[in-house]
Each structure stands twice: as structure tokens, then as C-alpha cells.
Amino acid sequence: MAEDMKLKLLQDVDAQAKVESMALATAWGVDHEVVVGVIKSIQAMGEVIAVKQGSLATWSPSAEGQEAIELGSPEARVFAAVPAEGTITRDDLVAALGPVANVGMGKAMKSKWLKTTKGANGVELSRLAADIEDTVKTQLAQLASGEDVPAPVLKELKKRNLVDQKTQAVFTVSKGAAFTLTLEKQATELTPEMLASGAWKDTQFKPVNLDTLGAPMDVGTLHPLLKVRTEYREIFLEMGFEEMPTARYVESSFWNFDALFQPQQHPARDAHDTFFMKEPATSAPYPEDYMERVRDVHQNGGYGSQGYKYDWKVEEAQKNLLRTHTTAVSSRMLYKLAQQKPFKPVKYFSIDRVFRNETLDATHLAEFHQIEGLIAGYNLTLGDLMGTLDAFFKRLGIENLRFKPAFNPYTEPSMEVFSYHPGLDKVVEIGNSGVFRPEMLRPMGLPEDVTVIAWGLSLERPTMIKYGYSNIRDLIGPKVDLQAAKEKPLVRV
Numbered sequence: 095m096a097e098d099m100k101l102k103l104l105q106d107v108d109a110q111a112k113v114e115s116m117a118l119a120t121a122w123g124v125d126h127e128v129v130v131g132v133i134k135s136i137q138a139m140g141e142v143i144a145v146k147q148g149s150l151a152t153w154s155p156s157a158e159g160q161e162a163i164e165l166g167s168p169e170a171r172v173f174a175a176v177p178a179e180g181t182i183t184r185d186d187l188v189a190a191l192g193p194v195a196n197v198g199m200g201k202a203m204k205s206k207w208l209k210t211t212k213g214a215n216g217v218e219l220s221r222l223a224a225d226i227e228d229t230v231k232t233q234l235a236q237l238a239s240g241e242d243v244p245a246p247v248l249k250e251l252k253k254r255n256l257v258d259q260k261t262q263a264v265f266t267v268s269k270g271a272a273f274t275l276t277l278e279k280q281a282t283e284l285t286p287e288m289l290a291s292g293a294w295k296d297t298q299f300k301p302v303n304l305d306t307l308g309a310p311m312d313v314g315t316l317h318p319l320l321k322v323r324t325e326y327r328e329i330f331l332e333m334g335f336e337e338m339p340t341a342r343y344v345e346s347s348f349w350n351f352d353a354l355f356q357p358q359q360h361p362a363r364d365a366h367d368t369f370f371m372k373e374p375a376t377s378a379p380y381p382e383d384y385m386e387r388v389r390d391v392h393q394n395g396g397y398g399s400q401g402y403k404y405d406w407k408v409e410e411a412q413k414n415l416l417r418t419h420t421t422a423v424s425s426r427m428l429y430k431l432a433q434q435k436p437f438k439p440v441k442y443f444s445i446d447r448v449f450r451n452e453t454l455d456a457t458h459l460a461e462f463h464q465i466e467g468l469i470a471g472y473n474l475t476l477g478d479l480m481g482t483l484d485a486f487f488k489r490l491g492i493e494n495l496r497f498k499p500a501f502n503p504y505t506e507p508s509m510e511v512f513s514y515h516p517g518l519d520k521v522v523e524i525g526n527s528g529v530f531r532p533e534m535l536r537p538m539g540l541p542e543d544v545t546v547i548a549w550g551l552s553l554e555r556p557t558m559i560k561y562g563y564s565n566i567r568d569l570i571g572p573k574v575d576l577q578a579a580k581e582k583p584l585v586r587v
Contacts, residue, residue: 097277099132104275107143107267115265116150126262133265139280140301141270150264153248159234159256167230172198173207173221181211181218197254230256319463319570322557323445326465329489330443335467338423340446345422346377348411352388353425354504355533357402358410362418367451369460371414378412384429385411387537397532416449420464421504421550425534428546431470432539439471445553456565463553468530474545476507479527483511483549490556492524505548506531515559525551 099122106113115133119126136143155163165171175190176182188195199219202208207223234256237243251257280300281288288294316324330337351363361367385408395401417423423444431440445465452458469482484495496512505528515522527549535546554566563569 099128100136100277101275103129103132103136103267104142104273104277107269107273108275112266112268115267116262126264130263130265133267136277138300139277141272142274142277144268144270146266146268148264148266150262152260152262153237153243153257154260155234155238156256156258158254159251159258160238162231162256163234163238167201167228168194168198169201169205169207170198170226170228170231172202173223173226176208176219176221178221178224181213181220183213183215184210184217184219185215187219317574318561319553319557322560323463323553325490326445326553327443329486330467332489333441333486335441335443338420338427338442338444340420340423340444342423343416343447343449344371344414345417346380346411347413347415348380348385348388349425350415350417350419350422352392352406352411353429353534353538354421355391355531356503357392357404358406359404360503363410368418369416369449369451371416374414376409376412377414380411381429384537384539391533391537395533397536399531399533401533418450419448419550420444420446420466421548424466424468424548428468428470428530428535428540429538432535437541437544439469441467441469443467454567456567459554459566459570462566462570464550465553466548466550468546468548470540470544470546472543472545474529474547476509476529476547479509479529479547479549482547483525483527486549487511487513487524496521500526500528502526502528504531504534505529511549511551524556525549 102122103113103118106118115129116126119129122129133143133145137145162168166174171191172187172195175187175195184199187199191198199208203210205226207221207226208219209222211218211220230251233243233247233251237248237251237257248257252259278298280298282300284294284299288297327337347363351360352358356362388411389406389408390396391399392402392406393404395403423446424442427442431437443466445463447461448464449461452460454460467482467486469478471478480495480497487493487495492513494513497509498512500508500510502508508526508528510523511525511527512521513524514520527547530546530548532542535544536542540546554569557563558566558569561569567573568575
């Protein structure tokens with residue numbers, strides 16, 4: 095069938111010199127798309143035909159127009175619903191015909207088919223004309239059958255949403271430079287047999303379209319968060335940091351709070367801010383001597399501190415929770431470091447999830463990622479911390495840092511880190527930092543001349559800024575568009 099149509103098209107072009115695709119579809123009694131397929135098939139064989147593309151506006155009845163063809167125009171249906179003798183109330187008419195009644199009443203009264211009067215039961219309609227001709231239905235039927243309808247009529251029907259206009263691509267076909275009535279099937283590949291026999295010399299090959307896009311590959315891709323996480327991780331590794339193990343999502347209050355010199359009555363330890371575990375609700379044991387030193391520094395102070403002067407309870411320290419920060423991992427790693435003799439300076443980092451009982455909104459989730467870095471060494475100062483932060487953030491393309499004094503329970507001094515963001519055209523907070531307090535480090539067993547400097551920031555905030563997200567729930571959670579992960583470019587923070 096397809097080969098017959100190709101031959102017929104060539105014969106028509108040979109006889110008429112030029113043919114139109116729409117006229118061919120009508121003459122052959124087939125859909126226009128079938129003719130287009132035949133044209134493109136011959137086009138692929140080289141310069142057999144010359145094709146010029148144009149456009150043609152076509153009109154067809156809309157869904158409402160089809161309804162008018164079947165049931166009559168709105169005004170004709172309203173006229174038919176009004177009794178030949180007597181009246182009908184407007185409310186009864188709307189109840190009988192539905193929404194079409196309001197449209198039809200206006201048109202029928204404009205055509206002087208009906209009139210309205212004020213009656214005892216409201217607005218009443220009665221006939222003015224004895225009989226009518228439904229010209230709208232007739233015009234739509236003519237259009238549907240392919241007959242010509244005058245442009246002013248089409249314009250009026252379009253206003254009433256009774257017709258749809260579509261622009262369709264049409265083609266004019268004429269003879270090409272290599273026109274022939276005999277089409278030879280072209281080979282699509284060069285085979286070893288053709289090379290061996292020499293048949294390739296006399297074989298016509300289908301032209302190769304090097305501009306054609308290949309089929310998209312269904313492959314996996316990194317989520318934007320993972321792309322940015324990889325960037326941060328590479329920066330830490332380039333600076334000589336060692337990654338801490340962070341698989342422990344469920345942590346005890348002891349390592350999450352108490353080991354960090356955070357008092358047991360601190361607001362962060364309230365259920366409104368922290369997710370406490372129901373099962374298992376508690377954990378034990380802890381290093382006994384270390385736990386006693388933690389108890390003593392909380393209750394009585396030490397290392398230059400007066401402590402918090404309260405009755406420290408091991409039952410509170412044993413409560414399990416979803417860790418609220420990765421500093422819980424840092425406390426475990428620093429305690430482990432303190433047990434290794436002699437002390438050896440280290441640089442640690444971690445990037446993983448933490449959990450807080452936050453009110454969910456466009457910028458807050460109950461779980462998010464925290465980036466943390468720390469350096470433990472001899473006699474480190476606030477200047478060392480500033481210099482390290484400057485080197486770290488320069489690798490992210492962030493310069494001209496600003497520092498503001500802050501308070502953290504387990505660092506003193508503490509600083510918030512700010513920088514000007516040209517994309518947002520304002521100064522934004524990019525992290526928090528500080529020097530771990532002696533009340534945290536000395537009970538672990540670290541030497542007195544060892545200082546630990548540390549800093550942290552979130553992963554979600556810089557990712558949102560980089561990729562232009564305004565709602566964090568579009569970045570992580572059940573509303574994430576997985577296709578967007580494939581379409582987002584690779585990122586340089």
C-alpha cells in the first residue's frame with residue numbers, strides 16, 4: 095500500500111509538475127498525515143522530490159459546536175422550550191435546560207424570537223415568532239461536512255466558542271534534481287558481504303543524517319543535594335580531612351548533649367525540639383570514669399568553669415533520640431582520640447542527616463543535612479579558626495568573610511560566619527563556628543594544650559541558592575520532581 099502511494103505521488107508530480115498535500119489527501123480519500131508520511135519517505139531517498147512547507151488554517155466545530163449540531167443551537171433549544179401558547183418562568187427554563195438556557199435566552203431575545211414580562215412568579219418568557227430557522231446549526235453542519243463557510247460567520251462562531259481553529263502544516267511537492275518514477279530501495283548499512291563482493295560500489299545508500307539526536311538514555315543521575323555534597327566532600331579531602339563515620343542516626347542524650355557540656359535543662363533537650371525514641375527508650379553503659387567526669391563538670395564545674403550547679407541525672411543522659419546535630423559524632427571521635435597515646439593532631443569532617451522537631455515550612459524540615467569540620471591540635475587559636483574558614487570558603491568561591499560573636503553551649507568563643515551573596519544581593523549567614531570549651535574536652539582526657547576548632551553549615555541552604563529553589567520541599571521529600579534531578583546541570587558551588 096505504501097509503495098503504491100509513493101508511485102502514485104511521483105506520477106501526480108510528473109503529470110502536474112506541482113501538487114499540494116491537502117489536495118492529494120482529498121483526492122486519495124485518506125488522512126492528510128498519511129500523505130505527509132509518503133512525502134517524507136520519498137524525501138529520505140535523496141533529491142527525488144523538492145518539498146516546500148507552508149501552513150493552512152482549518153476550522154472545525156468545537157465540543158459545544160458538536161452539541162449544537164446534534165441538539166440545536168442554544169437559542170433554538172430555548173425557543174423550543176417556550177410553549178407556543180402561554181409562558182414559562184425563567185427559573186423553570188434554567189431548570190429544564192441547564193447552563194445553556196442563559197446563553198440561549200440572550201440570543202433568542204436579540205433575534206426577537208422571545209420576549210420577557212414580569213409575572214407573579216418572576217420573569218416569564220413567551221414567544222414573539224411563530225417559527226424560526228436554526229441557521230447556527232446549519233452553518234456548523236456545513237463546516238463539519240467540509241463545505242465553505244464565510245469568514246464573518248466563522249468569526250462570529252469563534253466568539254461563541256462553537257468552532258476551533260487549528261494551524262496545520264501542508265506541503266507543496268515538485269520534481270527534485272534526481273526525480274525518477276522508479277524508486278530503488280536504499281541500503282541503510284554497509285555489510286561485510288558488500289565489501290567482500292564489491293557490491294557496495296553499485297548500491298544506493300540511504301543518506302546519513304548526522305544532525306539527528308540520538309535516543310535519550312534512561313540512566314540514573316545524582317540528586318542536586320548529592321551533587322553539592324560531593325563538592326563539599328572533595329574540598330574537605332583536598333584539605334587533608336578524614337571523614338567520620340556517621341551511620342548512627344539514633345544517639346543517646348549523653349553523646350548528643352551531656353558530653354558537649356549542654357545542661358540537662360537546656361531548651362534544646364525539650365520534646366518540642368527533639369525527637370525522643372519510644373523503643374528503645376534508653377541506652378547504656380558509658381565509660382564509667384568519663385561519665386563521672388562529665389557529671390562532675392556539669393554539677394561543680396572545673397577547668398576554669400563554675401559548671402551549671404544542678405543535680406545531673408544519668409537517667410536523663412540515657413534517653414535515646416534522633417541526633418539533633420552531627421557534633422554527637424564529633425564528641426565520640428574526640429573521646430576515642432583522647433584514648434590514643436600519645437596525642438596526634440587530626441582533621442575530621444562529616445556530612446549527614448540530623449533531625450529536629452521543627453515546624454515544617456518553605457525553609458525548614460524535620461530532617462536536613464549538616465556539614466561539620468573540626469581540627470584538633472596544639473594551641474590552636476581563634477586566628478587559626480578564621481584562617482581555616484577563609485581557606486575553606488575560598489574553595490567554594492566565597493570570599494570577604496564577616497564574623498559576628500555568637501553563643502553556643504559547647505564552644506567559646508563562638509562566631510557566626512557571613513558573606514555577601516551577589517545572586518541574592520545581600521549579606522547572608524553561611525555557617526557557625528567556635529572553639530570547643532575545656533569543659534567538653536578535658537573530661538575526655540585530651541591534653542591541656544590541645545585545642546579543637548570547629549565549624550558547621552547546612553547542605554540544603556547553599557543547594558537551594560545554587561539551583562534557585564524557593565521551597566525546600568521541592569528539593570527533598572515526597573514532592574520532589576525526579577525528572578528535575580536529571581535536567582539540573584552539574585554544579586560548581
